[in-house]
Amino acid sequence: MALTKEVKNDKIEILQLGTGYPVVQVRTATIIKEDGVEISRKFHRHVLTPDADLANEDADVVAVAASVFTPDAIDAYAVAQQEVDNG
Numbered sequence: 838m839a840l841t842k843e844v845k846n847d848k849i850e851i852l853q854l855g856t857g858y859p860v861v862q863v864r865t866a867t868i869i870k871e872d873g874v875e876i877s878r879k880f881h882r883h884v885l886t887p888d889a890d891l892a893n894e895d896a897d898v899v900a901v902a903a904s905v906f907t908p909d910a911i912d913a914y915a916v917a918q919q920e921v922d923n924g
Contacts, residue, residue, distance in 0.1 A: 839871070839872055841870045841873075842868070842869055843867070844865060845866055846897060846898060847864055847880075848862075848864035849862070849863055849864075849897065850862045850864075851901065857917060858887050858910045858911075858914040859887070859905045859910055860885060861884070861889075861898065861901055861906075862884050863883055863894075864880055865883075866878055867879045885902055887910045887911045887913075887914040888915070888918075
């Protein structure tokens with residue numbers, strides 16, 4: 838009986854929430870297989886904002902984020918955060 842574990846990004850979504858800037862939502866699947874047959878799958882999601890540090894993200898996530906985190910998106914996010922901070 839051989840158990841294997843595979844972790845992969847199985848969904849990358851660009852969301853525009855009416856906030857003036859996009860966010861990137863990443864769903865990661867952890868797949869456990871026994872003798873090549875999947876016996877378990879669990880999901881984890883995380884969201885990246887335009888100011889996110891992408892250093893620990895996979896290349897596919899970085900490519901998507903780089904395409905939508907334009908200077909305008911980064912500026913819009915900064916303005917939105919100032920509004921939150923100022924109440």
